[in-house]
Amino acid sequence: MSTNLTRPTVTVLGLGPMGRALAGAFLDAGVHATVWNRTPGRDAALVARGAVSAATPEEAVAASELTVICVVNYDASDAVLHREEVEAALKGRTLVNLTADSPDRARATAAWAVQHGIGYLDGAIMTPAPSIGTPEAVLIHSGPADLYERYAPVLAALGGxxxxxxxxxxxxxxxxxxxxxxxxxxxxxxxxxxxxxKAEGIAGRELAPFAQGIGAILPPLFAEFAEDFDSGSYSGAINPLTSAVSTMAHVVHTAESHGIESGLMRAAEGLVRRTIALGHGTDGVSRLAEILSRR
Known part of the structure; x- marks a missing residue:
């Protein structure tokens, strides 16, 4: 990749819906993209747009200073990356892993990268594939700040x-x-x-506008409950748990009277009742997070 970023290059490993969106966004931004996918044929449309198709993952990563991988999970990414030829080709280069998996898997991959002399950034894509390359895209990253700053101008091609x-x-x-x-x-x-x-004769399309209204009240509650949790105040001023558990019981009763399985709500109700039994009935819902974290 040129240091002035006038014609950057990047390799994209994995061409599922998200991988194709990533490669397409790079191409749209004028980035020279090399692509590889385990299943042949998925790169045809990208090649028609100017991407270079690599026959092997080691050939793909050797083509660029920066490689972005996005596959279904870290088992899949390990199967691609943990091969002697690929490790050798990646040495001295940088890998950005946008594959979704657990924090422990990210840490294990970072340790592997250090062992093989590979610069490593982990990340996640928080929006659907159609958002990539648009202002609606949201991506989060972690890892060495200097490495992130170095490649941020290229990653910006992914939008948002x-x-x-x-x-x-x-x-x-x-x-x-x-x-x-x-x-x-x-x-x-x-x-x-x-x-x-549906069991009560209400169509989904009838319910949806009111469900959206419920969704709209959540953002300020998220902010308030997060502050309550971080500060340890666990305020129940808006809705104490003794009140909340009553409404949960109504949901469970009505659903089960129609034969609808209600394990999720029963679990939530059980957690609230346990929290009340521990003496926290006047607290708010943020107290539940504290209870869940107890050993």
């Missing part, structure tokens, strides 16, 4: 907002896992609500 979360390599994955926890718990709650609403 990029945040360096610190040098501890597991921080990006830690943020990603915590945010995915919010997303999938919310999605589980929504599909449960759809089933419950």
């Amino acid at each position: 907002a990029h945040t360096h979360l610190g040098e501890e390599i597991g921080r990006a994955a830690g943020f990603d896992i915590a945010l995915l926890d919010i997303f999938w718990t919310a999605m589980a709650g929504f599909v449960h609500a759809l089933a419950l609403a």
Whole structure:
């Protein structure tokens, strides 16, 4: 890659929907992209747009100073990277891993990179593939600050907002896992609500506008509960747990009266009842996080 970044080069390993979006965004930004995918044929449209197709991953990484990998998980990325030929080709170069997995796996990969003389940044993509290359994209990164600053101008081609979360390599994955926890718990709650609403003769399209209203009240509550948790105040001024558990019980009763499985809400209700039994009934929902963290 040229040091003045007038014609940067990058290699993209993995051409699933997200990998293709990453490579396409680099091409759109005038970055010379070399691409490789384990399954042949997925690079045809990218090659037609100017990408160079590599026959092997070692050939791909040798073509660029910077390699970006984005595959399904770290088992898949390890299968690509932990090969003698690839390790040799990556030595002295930089790898940005945008594969989603756990913080421990990110730390293990960073240790492997140090062992093989590879510069390493970990990261996560917080928005869907169609957002890549647009202002809506959100990417988070962790690892050596000087390495991030060096390649930030190239990574900017992916669009949107990029945040360096610190040098501890597991921080990006830690943020990603915590945010995915919010997303999938919310999605589980929504599909449960759809089933419950249908049982009560309410169509999903009827419920959706009101569900969006519920979603809209959450951002300020997130900020308030986070402050309560960090400060240890666990305020129940808005909605004490003794009140919250009553509404949870109503959901469980109504759903199960229709034969709808309600394990997720029962688990939440059980946690609240346990917290109340420990003497925290007047506290707010942020107290639950403290209880979950107890050993």
